[in-house]
Amino acid sequence: MNSDADERVTRRRFLRAGAGAAAAGVAATGTAAAQEGEGGPTVVTVAPGGSLAFDPETAYVQPGGTVRWEWASGGHNVVPTSIPEEASWEGHEPLEDSGFTYEHTFEVEGTYEYVCTPHAGAGMKGTIEVTENPPEQTGYQSILPDSAKTLGVAATGSMVSVLGLTYLFMRYGGDYEGDFEA
Structure with missing residues (x-):
């Protein structure tokens, strides 16, 4: 007995599926990079x-x-x-x-x-x-400098904050029907 509510795509289900797909992609990339250097x-x-x-x-x-x-x-x-x-x-x-x-x-x-x-x-x-002791190069190797990584993390955090606040304001909004004086 399935209802329409069980089959519809919600934001939560969409985000959960997207996060799962992204994690699988990152894991596959790291595995492929690690296999390239073997033997x-x-x-x-x-x-x-x-x-x-x-x-x-x-x-x-x-x-x-x-x-x-x-x-x-x-x-x-x-x-x-x-x-x-x-x-x-x-x-x-x-x-x-x-x-x-x-x-x-x-x-x-x-x-x-x-x-x-x-x-x-x-x-x-x-x-x-x-050299007898080359550095270990296994898994995913980033070519980005640390400053670029920091900037990317900061930009992502800012976007998530703005989207989160937008959601809260749209969902719970305020009561703006009062008398306003111009």
Whole structure:
């Protein structure tokens, strides 16, 4: 025995369903990001989305670890500008197109800096840190600075407050039928 009241969508049911869907989306994103880093080489995307950048700009590997550069757009290369003294990495100087991959295994600890020579002036640079204790990069990694997060939280809090007060005023309003003098 279902009545119309049981089947209609209320604000509370709508918000509950939306919050559940948002939580599921956040959990799925974190799981996917955590699975990307498991096993295999560390992947650096060359010019993702047509940008003039390496993603990530700094990659961490242990000695003996492999880094794979995957080209997302054409006209880029990977040329070292600074490597440790004992190292012999030469990079990949020819310009390549989308879909190309290049791998190198780093044996010597230290900092390896590199650029895309045609776009070095635009800031297209990257770093490989070879260390015994790389930072743990599991789950979702935010690229936003803390100030942007704080601003986002403050803006969200303000919007929720305004909407909450609007609801209260609309729901319970005041008695404005009195005599007003102008």
